[in-house]
Amino acid sequence: MSRAFRAEIRENLPLNRNHKLLTLAPLDPMSEPQPGQFYMVEVHEGFDPLLKRAFSLFRRTPQGMQLMYRLQGRGTAILGNMRPGSVINMLGPLGRGYPLPAAGETPIIIAGGIGIASVFSLIETVPARAHVIYGARTRDDLFMLNELKEISKGLSVCTDDGTDGQQANVLQMLDQVLGAHPQELADAVVYACGPRPMLRALSVMTKAKDIKAYLSLEEHMACGIGACLGCVVRAKDTGTAAEDKDRQGTYQRVCKEGPVFDADGIVWE
CATH class of the missing domain: 3.40.50.80 (Nucleotide-binding domain of ferredoxin-NADP reductase (FNR) module)
Structure with a gap:
């Protein structure tokens, strides 16, 4: 199943002056997300701003899903002004989420x-x-x-x-x-x-x-799929990653x- 899909905005609710809760209903088939995964959201119809924005899954709803976001920069300002009925392009769910606690934990x-x-x-x-x-x-x-x-x-x-x-x-x-x-x-x-x-x-x-x-x-994520290497962090070498190994x-x-x-x-x- 493709990770690209369209979603309709059902609600774009202010939580305070800097944060909003976005309720979305997918218009295309989408994969079931896991806690901790995220979505890349296209916040334009042309090419400004060019890059998608990354938002964590807040929760699943009967309609689809909710994303909570902070108004910070041009992209989220555009998203914050979108009204119910608007359709946005999305990619996801992406990334590795939280492993669930084992029995007894x-x-x-x-x-x-x-x-x-x-x-x-x-x-x-x-x-x-x-x-x-x-x-x-x-x-x-x-x-x-x-x-x-x-x-x-x-x-x-x-x-x-x-x-x-x-x-x-x-x-x-x-x-x-x-x-x-x-x-x-x-x-x-x-x-x-x-x-x-x-x-x-x-x-x-x-x-x-x-x-x-x-x-x-x-x-900050530019592509969301691991291609641009713009969101790397240093981690211990477990032998599982392919990029830029060194003594640290x-x-x-x-x-x-x-x-x-x-x-x-x-x-x-």
Whole structure:
């Protein structure tokens, strides 16, 4: 089945002044997405802007799917002004998503800011099993809190300014959750998406605590299919990647080998 398809916009709902939730109904057959995968979306009818934009799957719906996005730059500004009934060209699902927790493993799912767009469908896939930690700068940057409370085993919220939940960061919240449930979380597995400094700190923390972790990296993507090598990250050489091996590791493509990586396999720069 071709990964290229058309979709009709059913709703383009503002969440706050900088974020919107796009509801789409596919007009052509499409492959079933996995949590953590993404789509390349064409936001023009001509050639300006030329490149598609990458958006994580937020969740599947009876109509089709939803994508959450931040208004940032010309492409998303054009998308933000599109009205219901508009038809857009899409490519996907693309990339490697989150591996589901094994029997006996308890997922801890962590979102920083717009990172909730990547992990929400994973939370829905493991309902009532996941401890969810959701952090943002301020209350206005937290979305879908009521839904998260309903589908998660426990929801811990934190903000930098203390306007919702605890005034803390997600690492401090993870420490609290692990301390509050030592037996249940003895076989925890962490899934996370958010700003790179947050993911790097989580990588260090989970390694020190011997906790398996999978991180979804956010990178600018030009093609989305691994051809342009514009979204590479350095990773440990496992012998599986073909590009640019050197003594520090190998380069892997976020759009192809990722966007979800084993935290222990990333070489942070």
